[in-house]
Amino acid sequence: MTPMKGLTKMSVQRVSTAEHVRDHITTLILNGDLKPGTPLRENAIATTLGVSRNTVREAVLLLGQSRLIRHEMHHGSIVAEPTKDALINLYDARRGLEVGAVSLPADAEITAGIKSALDDLERAAEGGDDREIVAKDLAFHAATVRSFRSERIDAFYAQLAVELSFFLNALAASRLDYAEDETFLDEHRRIYEAIASEDRAGAARFVQEHIDETIRRLRARLDAVEG
Amino acid sequence: MTPMKGLTKMSVQRVSTAEHVRDHITTLILNGDLKPGTPLRENAIATTLGVSRNTVREAVLLLGQSRLIRHEMHHGSIVAEPTKDALINLYDARRGLEVGAVSLPADAEITAGIKSALDDLERAAEGGDDREIVAKDLAFHAATVRSFRSERIDAFYAQLAVELSFFLNALAASRLDYAEDETFLDEHRRIYEAIASEDRAGAARFVQEHIDETIRRLRARLDAVEG
DNA sequence: CGATGTTGGAACGTACAACAATGTGGGCAA
DNA sequence: TTGCCCACATTGTTGTACGTTCCAACATCG
Numbered sequence: 001m002t003p004m005k006g007l008t009k010m011s012v013q014r015v016s017t018a019e020h021v022r023d024h025i026t027t028l029i030l031n032g033d034l035k036p037g038t039p040l041r042e043n044a045i046a047t048t049l050g051v052s053r054n055t056v057r058e059a060v061l062l063l064g065q066s067r068l069i070r071h072e073m074h075h076g077s078i079v080a081e082p083t084k085d086a087l088i089n090l091y092d093a094r095r096g097l098e099v100g101a102v103s104l105p106a107d108a109e110i111t112a113g114i115k116s117a118l119d120d121l122e123r124a125a126e127g128g129d130d131r132e133i134v135a136k137d138l139a140f141h142a143a144t145v146r147s148f149r150s151e152r153i154d155a156f157y158a159q160l161a162v163e164l165s166f167f168l169n170a171l172a173a174s175r176l177d178y179a180e181d182e183t184f185l186d187e188h189r190r191i192y193e194a195i196a197s198e199d200r201a202g203a204a205r206f207v208q209e210h211i212d213e214t215i216r217r218l219r220a221r222l223d224a225v226e227g
Numbered sequence: 228m229t230p231m232k233g234l235t236k237m238s239v240q241r242v243s244t245a246e247h248v249r250d251h252i253t254t255l256i257l258n259g260d261l262k263p264g265t266p267l268r269e270n271a272i273a274t275t276l277g278v279s280r281n282t283v284r285e286a287v288l289l290l291g292q293s294r295l296i297r298h299e300m301h302h303g304s305i306v307a308e309p310t311k312d313a314l315i316n317l318y319d320a321r322r323g324l325e326v327g328a329v330s331l332p333a334d335a336e337i338t339a340g341i342k343s344a345l346d347d348l349e350r351a352a353e354g355g356d357d358r359e360i361v362a363k364d365l366a367f368h369a370a371t372v373r374s375f376r377s378e379r380i381d382a383f384y385a386q387l388a389v390e391l392s393f394f395l396n397a398l399a400a401s402r403l404d405y406a407e408d409e410t411f412l413d414e415h416r417r418i419y420e421a422i423a424s425e426d427r428a429g430a431a432r433f434v435q436e437h438i439d440e441t442i443r444r445l446r447a448r449l450d451a452v453e454g
Numbered sequence: 455c456g457a458t459g460t461t462g463g464a465a466c467g468t469a470c471a472a473c474a475a476t477g478t479g480g481g482c483a484a
Numbered sequence: 485t486t487g488c489c490c491a492c493a494t495t496g497t498t499g500t501a502c503g504t505t506c507c508a509a510c511a512t513c514g
Contacts, residue, residue: 014300016496042466052498054281057466061288073241074466074505089379096375100327103431148323152316156383204330243467269495279469284496301476301495 017051021059024049029068029079029166036081036170040069067163082167084222088215090164094141095211097157101147102195102203110146111196117143118192125185134165140188144195144207171221187213244278248286251276256295256306256393263308263397267296294390309394311449315442317391321368322438324384328374329422329430337373338423344370345419352412361392367415371422371434398448414440 025045028034040060046053060077063069067086071077080086106114117140124136138161145157187210194203252272255261267287273280287304290296294313298304307313333341348363365388372384414437421430 016300018496039465041464054499055497058284058288058497061285065292073243076466089377092377093375093379096331096377096380097327100324100331100375103330104323104327148320148327150316150319150323152320152387153323160379245467266494281470282468303495 016058018055018058018062021045021049021051021056022062025059025063026066026068030162030169032169034079036079038079040077040079042076066159068166080166082170084219087167087218087222090160090167091211091215091218093160094164095208095215097145097148097153097160098141098207098211099204101145102191102207103200104147105198105200106147106195110143110149113146114140114143114192114195118188121188122185134168137188138165144191171218243285245282245285245289248272248276248278248283249289252286252290253293253295257389257396259396261306263306265306267304267306269303293386295393307393309397311446314394314445314449317387317394318438318442318445320387321384321391322435322442324375324380324387325368325371325434325438326431328372329418329434330427331374332425332427333374333422337370337376340373341367341370341419341422345415348415349412361395364415365392371418398445 025034025040034040042053042056042060045059046056049056060069060071064071064077068080069077070080117136121133121136121140124132127133142154142157142161146154148154187206191203191206191210194200194206252261252267261267269280269283269287272286273283276283287296287298291298291304295307296304297307344363344367348360348367351359351363354360369381369384369388373381375381414433418430418433418437421427421433
């Protein structure tokens with residue numbers, strides 16, 4: 001058949017039960033309703049949600065794509081526990097991507113996106129809502145990553161961001177990061193201005209320092225909690 | 228318990244049937260035994276491999292993490308077809324990642340790894356085995372990506388490399404890329420030397436040109452095949 | 455008393471079978 | 485050509501059953 005003109009493609013609903021269950025569990029984990037270490041018992045979930053155990057198994061398998069859960073043979077899955085190593089890994093990836101991103105040339109559109117994200121962040125900072133600030137902070141950094149001009153990399157970064165927000169939430173570290181640090185906004189402004197003035201080496205250095213500083217603070221906090 | 232001395236850790240089997248099936252299907256796809264567009268019929272696979280349909284479903288779900296198959300509700304899964312868009316997306320990600328990588332400072336260890344990968348590539352080029360050359364080529368680029376110093380990014384890149392080898396194999400384009408291009412090795416040497424001499428801007432430019440050129444060639448080939 | 459053998463239960467891994475939901479194609483009439 | 489109806493194929497989902505693995509508690513023995 002010849003395709004019909006003037007008809008934009010639409011995506012029909014088509015969401016399987018397993019995907020629904022997966023999304024539900026994901027939400028529970030990200031909200032903190034399911035705390036790290038909680039086992040995901042297939043039977044319990046099945047009877048609670050009124051679906052079959054097989055469907056729950058499929059949902060958990062789908063969830064396994066993210067790193068929000070950990071699975072062991074014959075033991076099932078549990079909500080992932082924020083390890084220091086995992087968190088460092090996450091920040092290593094962030095630092096690599098973001099430093100790499102600001103080392104690349106950025107056109108007007110991408111720079112404008114970063115500027116816009118910075119404005120959002122400043123507005124959120126005035127508001128004082130922690131979750132909002134975290135979201136806008138991550139959005140700012142995601143905007144810088146768009147310099148790669150790759151949907152795949154953006155998707156990868158988004159995945160990291162999800163994990164990150166889960167980790168920070170689980171550690172209840174988000175408040176510490178944003179409320180107590182007066183230089184928080186300045187660091188972001190500095191990064192943006194370096195990008196806008198095409199000072200790529202400077203931008204790279206600022207991003208590196210910004211993330212290193214964040215890692216240092218988190219590491220200290222983790223040592224305090226664990227040790 | 229006190230851990231026992233002189234006993235090195237071993238990883239016990241712990242591989243589910245579904246994972247076996249997934250790996251089997253993955254191999255078939257990468258080998259080209261299952262051609263793009265081939266539907267993965269659950270019943271057929273189940274009876275052929277002597278496992279239950281549910282296990283096959285789990286295997287296909289696991290496979291869905293990669294982009295080697297495409298799934299549609301009530302239609303099942305088919306072996307992914309190499310779209311021009313998908314290939315461009317893949318190369319966009321590669322270019323972004325690799326240009327970003329060589330824009331970062333590389334220490335002696337990483338530089339040595341790149342040098343070693345280059346030597347492997349040169350040896351493979353002498354041998355003339357196409358598959359070997361493709362593998363060593365990808366290994367070289369993976370070595371540059373290690374500049375990010377992030378396991379996560381390396382894993383992401385490895386995933387891209389798997390898809391890429393599938394695409395190139397499906398398009399039977401690998402020969403064209405490596406056999407007919409005399410400058411192939413020189414381009415890699417140039418990249419390595421720029422990295423070794425810490426000329427990051429030069430390395431970034433060379434990588435960019437190398438990948439742009441590859442994209443241009445692939446695009447031309449695709450146009451010839453499709454049009 | 456400590457190390458080892460035994461046992462029962464909980465949860466998962468896998469298989470089989472059945473039904474529901476959905477999409478496909480054929481045939482037929484207006 | 486269009487609309488309608490109907491069998492057919494395949495996936496989506498459920499239910500059930502059974503074996504396997506692991507754990508914890510208890511029993512046993514030197």
